[in-house]
Each structure stands twice: as C-alpha cells, then as structure tokens.
Amino acid sequence: MVFDSVRSRIVMFGGRSATSVPLNDTWEWDGSDWILRTPPVSPPAQSANGMAFDSARGVTALVLANGALWEWNGTTWSQATTCPGGVSGATGRLRVAYDSNRSRLCVARDDSTVDEWDGTTWTTITSPVAVQSWVGESNFTYDPGLARCVFHVPFKVLSYNPYLAIGWKLWQWDGVAWSAASVGGGVAYSSGEAISPCTRGGALMLYGGYDGYAPTGSQTWRLSGGMQQVATAKSPRGRSGHAMCDDPVRGVMLMFGGWRIDHLNQSVLMNDTWQFVVPPIPASAELYGAGCGAPVPSLDVVGGSRPVLGTSVTVALTGGAPGVAALALGFQKDFSSLGGSLPIPMGWLGMNGCWLLTGHEVPGMAMTPGVGADTLVIAIPNLLTLRSAQIYLQAFTPQVAANAAGVAFSNGLQLSLGEF
Numbered sequence: 001m002v003f004d005s006v007r008s009r010i011v012m013f014g015g016r017s018a019t020s021v022p023l024n025d026t027w028e029w030d031g032s033d034w035i036l037r038t039p040p041v042s043p044p045a046q047s048a049n050g051m052a053f054d055s056a057r058g059v060t061a062l063v064l065a066n067g068a069l070w071e072w073n074g075t076t077w078s079q080a081t082t083c084p085g086g087v088s089g090a091t092g093r094l095r096v097a098y099d100s101n102r103s104r105l106c107v108a109r110d111d112s113t114v115d116e117w118d119g120t121t122w123t124t125i126t127s128p129v130a131v132q133s134w135v136g137e138s139n140f141t142y143d144p145g146l147a148r149c150v151f152h153v154p155f156k157v158l159s160y161n162p163y164l165a166i167g168w169k170l171w172q173w174d175g176v177a178w179s180a181a182s183v184g185g186g187v188a189y190s191s192g193e194a195i196s197p198c199t200r201g202g203a204l205m206l207y208g209g210y211d212g213y214a215p216t217g218s219q220t221w222r223l224s225g226g227m228q229q230v231a232t233a234k235s236p237r238g239r240s241g242h243a244m245c246d247d248p249v250r251g252v253m254l255m256f257g258g259w260r261i262d263h264l265n266q267s268v269l270m271n272d273t274w275q276f277v278v279p280p281i282p283a284s285a286e287l288y289g290a291g292c293g294a295p296v297p298s299l300d301v302v303g304g305s306r307p308v309l310g311t312s313v314t315v316a317l318t319g320g321a322p323g324v325a326a327l328a329l330g331f332q333k334d335f336s337s338l339g340g341s342l343p344i345p346m347g348w349l350g351m352n353g354c355w356l357l358t359g360h361e362v363p364g365m366a367m368t369p370g371v372g373a374d375t376l377v378i379a380i381p382n383l384l385t386l387r388s389a390q391i392y393l394q395a396f397t398p399q400v401a402a403n404a405a406g407v408a409f410s411n412g413l414q415l416s417l418g419e420f
Contacts, residue, residue, distance in 0.1 A: 001243035001256060002053040002060055004028075007074050008249045011060045015257065016047040018269050023047070026072065031250050034273070039076040043068070050096025050140075056103040057119050063096045063107055069117065083107050084122050085115040095140035097149040102175055106149050108140050114173060127177045139195040143181075143204055148172040150181055150204070152195050152223075170204075170223065182223075192240030194255065195223070199248035200278035202388045205230075207276075208258060210240040220276065236274045252277050281388050283308045283418030288333070289343060289394075292354040293408025295319045299327075299395045300413065302375065307391075307415040310382030316373040317410060320397030323369035327376055330359025333392045333412060350404035357412035358392035367395070380417060389417045 001012040010029035016022050022045035026037040043049075048065040060072040067083040085107055095108035105117040112130040116123045131151060143150045151171045172181040193209030204223040218235040222228045242258025253276040262268045283306040291297055297319040307313040317325050336342050336359055343355040367374035374395075380386070392414055399408035 001245045001254070002051045003245050003247055004053055004060060004074065005055055005248075006058045009074075010245060010247060010254055011051070011053075011072060012243060012256065013043070013051065013060075013062055013072070014046045014049050016269070021045075026077070029254060029273075031247070039072075041077050043070040043077055043079075048094060050094030050107065052096050052098035052105055052142075054098055054105055054119070055100050061096070061098065061105050061117070063094055065094065081117075081122060083115050083117070084124055085109045085113070095151065097140045097142050099142060099149050099173075099175070100144075101147040104175070106140075106173060108149075108151060108173070112178060116175070125176065127173075129178045131171045131178050139193065141195055141197060141204070143172070144197055144199070145203065146172055146181060148174055148181070151178075152193075152204075152206070192258075194242050194244035194258075196244045196253060197246050198222075198253050198276075198278060199246055200251045200387055201253075205244075205253055205276070207236075207244060207255060208239045208242055232276075236272065237270070239270055242270070280419040281416075282420055284416045285313070286414045286416070287411050288414055289355065289357040289412040291408065291410040292351070293319070293397075293399045293402040297325075297395060297397055297399075297408050297410040299393060299410035301415075302373075307378075307380050307417050309380055309386060309417060309419055312377050312379045313415060314375055314377050315393060315413060316370070316375045317367060317395045317397065318373045320367075320374055320395065320408070320410075321399065322374065325367045325374040325395055325397040326363075327365040327367060327393055327395050328358060328360040329362040329365060329378075330392045331361055331390070332359045333357060333414065335359070346409075351407055351409070352403050354403065354407070354409040356394070356409075358394045378415075386417050387419065391415050391417070 001010060004011050012027045014023050024042045024045040026039060028035045028037060043062060043064060046064050050063045052061050054061050062070040063083055067085055069080040069083055070077050071080055097106050099106055107115040113124060113126045139152045141150060153169045170181040171178050193206055195204055195206045198205040201222060206221040206223060218238040220230040220232055222230050237260050239258035239260045242255055244255040246253050255274045258270050259267050260270060285301045297317055299315060299317050302314040302316045305314045333342055336344060343357050346354040346356055365376060367376045392412060394412050395410040397408050398406055400406045402408040
C-alpha cells in the first residue's frame with residue numbers, strides 16, 4: 001500500500017482472501033472510501049509483494065516475489081524490466097522502498113545486497129557492511145528525516161525461560177553501504193509489524209506485529225532516535241501482516257487488513273480500515289543558557305509571538321548596541337557544525353566568560369534597529385515536515401567592556417515549530 005502523490009490517492013494491490021487465495025485486485029483510497037479499479041492489464045495474483053511510489057516518474061512500482069516489476073500509472077498496469085535479485089523475502093513482505101532523495105527504487109535482498117532501479121536500468125550493489133538479523137516480514141521504507149531508505153530489525157525474543165531479548169535496530173541505506181541508524185529497546189515484537197513515515201508526526205510510526213506465536217498488543221509507536229509509545233484514545237485490534245502508509249495531503253496515516261488470533265485460537269484475516277490522526281503540536285519559545293557582558297544582552301520573542309507554521313515570529317535583543325547586533329541560527333544546541341560539543345567556551349578568542357550556545361548553520365543574520373531593542377522577523381514555512389522541528393538562536397553585539405574582543409553574547413532561544 002502506497003501514497004500516489006500525483007493523484008493524492010492511496011494504492012493497494014493483491015493480498016489474499018479469507019480462504020488464502022491470492023488476489024490481483026487494485027484498490028484506491030480517495031480519503032473517504034475504497035474504489036475497486038478494473039484496469040485492462042493487471043499483474044498476476046500475489047500475496048507476497050512490495051510496493052513503493054516512484055515520485056520522479058509518477059508511477060506506483062510493484063515488485064512480485066519472482067522479481068517481476070510492474071508499474072501503475074493510475075489507469076493500467078504495465079510490466080517493466082525484472083529485478084535481477086529475484087525472490088527476496090518471498091514468504092512475507094518484500095523489502096521495497098523508493099529513495100526520493102536519489103530517485104531510485106530499492107529492493108533489499110536477504111544477503112544485504114540492494115538492487116536499484118532508476119526507471120531504465122537495474123544496478124546491483126553489494127554493501128561492505130551486512131545488515132544483521134534479517135527478519136522475513138520486517139519493513140523497508142524511506143525516512144524523510146534521514147533522507148535514506150531504512151530497514152527496521154525488530155525487537156527479538158531469544159528465550160522465554162529465562163527471558164532474553166535484544167532491542168530493535170534501524171539500518172539506513174545510502175546507495176553504497178548499510179549503516180546503523182539507531183538502536184534501542186522497545187516493543188517485544190519479532191515480525192509482521194508495519195512501519196511508515198508519518199509527515200505530521202515528524203517520524204517513523206510502527207504498529208502491530210507478532211512474537212512468533214500470535215499478534216500481540218495494539219500500541220502505536222514512534223521511532224525518532226528511540227522508540228516511544230504514542231497514547232491514543234482508541235486503537236485497532238492487535239494484528240500482523242497489515243498494510244500501512246502515510247497520507248501527507250490529509251494529514252493521516254492509513255492502515256488496512258492483516259491477521260489476528262480469535263478467541264478459538266484461529267487465525268482470522270481482517271478487512272478493516274483505520275486512520276491515525278496525529279494531534280496538532282503547539283508552538284513554543286524557551287530561553288536557555290546564559291549570555292555575557294555588562295549589561296548582559298537578552299534575546300526573547302516579542303509580545304507573545306510564537307513560531308506557528310505558516311506565520312512569522314519576531315525576536316528582539318535588548319541591551320545590545322543599537323543597529324549592529326547579529327544573530328546566529330542553528331538546528332541543534334548539542335553539537336557545533338564546526339566540530340565539538342555545545343556549549344563551547346569562547347575564551348580562546350578573547351571572549352572570556354562567553355559561551356557559544358547554538359549551531360550556526362545560518363550565521364550573521366542582521367537585526368533591524370528599534371527603540372529599546374533590535375528585532376528580526378523570521379518567516380516559518382507552512383510545511384508539515386517542519387512540524388515539531390526546533391531552531392536555536394543566539395545574538396552577538398559589540399560591547400567594549402564585555403571582554404578583550406569587545407563582543408557580548410545573549411542567552412540562547414529555542415523555537416519549537418508547531419501548528420497553533
């Protein structure tokens with residue numbers, strides 16, 4: 001199941017019926033209902049396949065268990081050049097993802113090699129680093145935050161008596177080699193979960209899975225540096241083998257189908273559709289760290305101004321030299337882009353008692369002189385991908401008495417971008 005960004009539809013193909021018969025149905029979700037499409041040509045019935053949307057070419061790419069590549073243009077299916085990798089994870093969800101950063105369809109094999117399709121030619125790439133603990137029904141998807149295709153190796157229970165388990169790991173593919181993106185403890189699922197980017201959530205989201213015996217739990221998890229459970233007022237039944245994808249236009253994540261174990265210990269296929277609506281995130285501004293000088297300049301937002309998406313936020317510096325203050329804007333406050341952990345003492349430049357508190361990816365932003373304060377208006381783009389993002393500011397102003405270098409520093413200002 002994938003989101004067609006050209007036509008704002010979710011596309012789903014295949015699967016199997018309640019009697020385990022493979023299907024070759026093509027369905028589309030328009031935001032309110034499923035629509036059965038009847039194209040003149042369709043791929044063969046298949047329950048094991050992988051899908052991704054090729055945004056550069058505007059088609060849905062479908063890779064079958066035998067490696068056959070089919071493409072859906074919204075009207076019909078057409079067959080393209082077969083993936084050289086052939087069968088990869090044929091007993092479960094195929095590992096197919098589209099790298100929108102490099103405009104490549106990627107198919108990950110069991111031996112950690114990756115087949116890439118540029119719309120014309122397949123290229124097989126052997127990674128010098130092997131992904132550990134491949135799991136047949138695990139997920140391979142694109143993470144916009146990392147700008148990489150990522151593979152999720154779930155939390156695995158190794159023994160129940162005594163209980164022994166290893167935490168999940170996220171691997172990223174950069175087109176040359178695999179590398180570990182993050183590790184951490186979380187939910188004790190071993191296979192069959194669904195994972196998808198969530199634009200409004202600003203992270204990968206995970207739901208469902210089974211522990212080798214049956215689907216367990218009905219929790220929603222957010223993967224962003226670690227794994228955190230998301231509190232929801234209502235949740236679907238715990239399940240495995242379901243489909244899930246992001247709908248960035250409508251601001252929801254859609255989930256369909258899967259299987260569960262009923263009260264008679266029988267496997268039951270589901271055909272329900274669920275939407276996960278990410279609650280809006282509030283915008284906020286927070287001061288941190290301490291400045292230096294005599295007097296110490298103070299940086300803050302003006303009159304309750306807040307960094308709401310699609311608006312502007314105004315920041316003001318008081319206690320600075322009128323008309324000559326400057327700001328540095330960064331995207332982190334723990335590590336400098338020039339190297340070293342923040343905060344950084346600036347005594348080595350003759351600024352004793354001063355600390356650099358923010359990254360400075362955008363240095364030297366000039367402030368506008370004002371009565372009693374210098375100001376700067378910062379426009380916040382109305383992009384959901386910036387939801388919950390944080391930017392960090394620190395101002396600098398000439399001050400002869402501050403130190404040998406004659407520069408005073410303000411406190412730091414953290415802006416957390418939100419929707420209200």
